[in-house]
C-alpha cells in the first residue's frame with residue numbers, strides 16, 4: 241500500500257483526477273469503479289472542468305458504481321444515481337448505456353445483487369477503482385463485520401453511517417436503513433485502487449488503516465490484501481505521528 245499526502249483537498253482532488261485522466265488516455269476503453277459521498281466531489285468537479293477545456297474523451301469508458309440506497313428511485317435527489325448524473329455523467333461524454341449502478345428500487349433485491357455481480361464479472365474488473373472511507377472504516381457500504389469474501393449484497397446501515405449521511409437528507413428518519421453494495425471480494429477484484437480521505441474526521445480511520453492490521457471489524461483493512469492500492473490523503477486526514485511510527 242502506497243500513501244500520498246497532499247497539502248489540501250484541492251491537491252488531493254487534482255491528483256485523483258490526473259490518475260483517472262491518465263488511465264483513460266492510456267486505455268480509452270477503461271472500466272472505472274466510482275464512489276459517491278462528499279470526498280470524490282472535488283475529483284469529479286476537476287474532471288468536468290478539464291473536460292470542458294478539451295480534455296479527456298470518455299466516450300468509450302464504462303463505469304461501475306459501488307453502491308446505492310435501498311428504496312430510493314433513480315430520480316430521488318439523494319439517490320446515488322442522481323448524484324452521479326448531476327456531478328459527472330451529464331457533464332462529460334460518458335455514454336449512459338455504459339454506466340452501471342445498483343437499482344435500489346428493484347422488486348427482488350437478491351436478484352438485483354446477482355445481476356450486479358454478473359455486470360462486475362462481465363464488464364469488469366475495474367481498471368481503476370475510486371474509494372472513499374467511512375469514519376468507521378467502511379468501504380462502499382461494507383460496514384464493520386462484513387466478510388472479506390462478500391460479493392454484491394444488501395447491508396443494514398449502521399446508525400453512525402446513517403447519522404453521518406443525514407446531512408444530505410432533511411432528517412435522519414429519511415436516510416434509508418439498507419443499501420446494496422459491491423462486496424469486499426468484488427472491490428479487491430479491481431486492478432488498481434485509489435482510496436481518498438480528506439479532513440480531520442477521517443484521521444482516526446486513516447491512522448487505523450495504516451497500522452496494517454487486517455480485521456473484518458475494520459473493512460478498509462482488506463485493502464492490505466490487494467497488490468496495487470494507493471491511499472491519497474490531505475494533511476488534515478493524515479496523522480503524522482501515528483503514521484510515521486508505523487513501518488510495514
Ligand SMILES: O=P(O)(O)OC[C@H]1O[C@](O)(CO)[C@@H](O)[C@@H]1O
Nearest residue numbers: 275276277278279372373374380
Ligand atoms: O466521502 P464521505 O461523504 O465522507 O463518505 C465516505 C463513504 O461513505 C459513503 O458515502 C457511504 O456512507 C461511501 O460511499 C463513501 O465512500
